[in-house]
Amino acid sequence: MEEGTVETPEELLAKQHRKEKKDLQAKIQSMKNAVPKNDKKRRKQLTEEIAKLEADLNQKHEEELRQLKSTADTKVEEMINRVETLKVEDGEQEEVKQPRVTKAQKRRDKKAAQEKERETRIAEAEVQNLLGVRHQEGLKLAQKLAQQQLQIKEISSDGHCMYRAIEDQLAQRSKPELSMSMKELxxxxxxxxxxxxxxxxxxxxxxxxxxxxxxxxxxxxxxxVEHTAAWGGQLELKALTQVLNLPIEVIQADSPTIKIGEEYDGEPITLVYMHHAYGLGEHYNSVEQLKDPANAEES
Known part of the structure; x- marks a missing residue:
């Protein structure tokens, strides 16, 4: 993780869950090694024990996810209530009539009103951050990708994002002959x-x-397509599957994965399509292998 980056509660919980699953797998392997292969009775008992351990851990993780969501929902509700309270207070203050208000009092009132307005804007921004479609889209994509042991690899938003994402996907492969620049693509x-x-x-x-x-x-x-930063879509992706002789899959938050060129063999090129990226609308990103927090800390 880059210096100065703050992990969200969802990221911290996902990191904890990955570590606990890794620890459990190590424990299971140790249990298997301790039981002779010809001891069928003990092996059967071991299988049942392992199944219970895995079920218990899954149940624990599901409960923790529910609690995290409940906490987030409560925080959103508190923020909304705070906004409404501030607005009501503003309205009440406007209704209060103060005869013969001095200039000094007017200045103080104006400053207080400006500060109240600032607090309201901050509270509203916090609510939007928690409820915003961009934030929710990112969470859904992270969960989908984690199931494939993948994570988003950010691509610059400059009109070439689809081609740059494919360029990155090709560069990650162990076959230099497949690599192509964005311009060549x-x-x-x-x-x-x-x-x-x-x-x-x-x-x-x-x-x-x-x-x-x-x-x-x-x-x-x-x-x-060739000479400008014209945005790429499904027609260009169809052409690229035929140029590269490789399938392409496009993962989205709220829609099924789009698969193009399934007639071709080989490891598919995987892209992420975001509807609400950067506040600019649609955007393509690449993916990479999900980083193991334990290994990342050691390196």
Whole structure:
């Protein structure tokens, strides 16, 4: 973890759960080693003991997750109540009539009102942070990826994010011949679409008329793919699966994983599609192996 980064309660709990699961697996392995393989009765008892240990740990983790969610919900409710209280207090103060208020008193009242308004804005911001769609989307994606022992790898938001995420995925592989730069991926995508226009042109329509792209409009589209920061989508992903001969899967928080190019063998390229990233809307990120906190602390 980078210096100065503050872990959320969800991250801390996930770290604790991973450590407890790792410790349990070590304990189970030790128990297995202690029982001779030919002792069938003891092996059967051992299997039952292991199943109980795993069930107990899972139940413990589920209860802790429920408690964490309950705590978060309570905090949100407290923040909302605080906002409402501050607003009510402001309204009550406005109704109070103070005849013959001195200039000094007016200044004090104005300063107090400004401070109250500031507290209200802070409280509202805290509520939005806890309830915000971006925060909730990040939590859901982290849970989905953790099931595959993966975590998000951030990609810069510059219009090239989809291609940069694929560039990163290819670079993580042990086959240097598969590596391609973002520019090369854009160029290869555009060339493939030009050479297989019948596969792509029918899916492109003029937003003003609703008519299918003309040949000229399609060439302009391909040129933008190659030479500009035009945002990439499913058509470009389809082209890239055919360029790379690899499947691509796109993980989302609230929708099933999109799988493209399933006819190709090989380890799929995995992308994360975020609807609410950076407050700018849609964005693609790459993924990487989930880091073991224990190993990270040792290194």
């Amino acid at each position: 854009r160029s290869r995508t555009a060339d493939h679409m030009r050479n297989h226009a019948d596969d792509f042109l029918p899916f492109l329509t003029n937003p003003n008329t609703g008519d299918m792209y003309t040949t000229g409009e399609f060439e302009k589209y391909c040129s933008d």
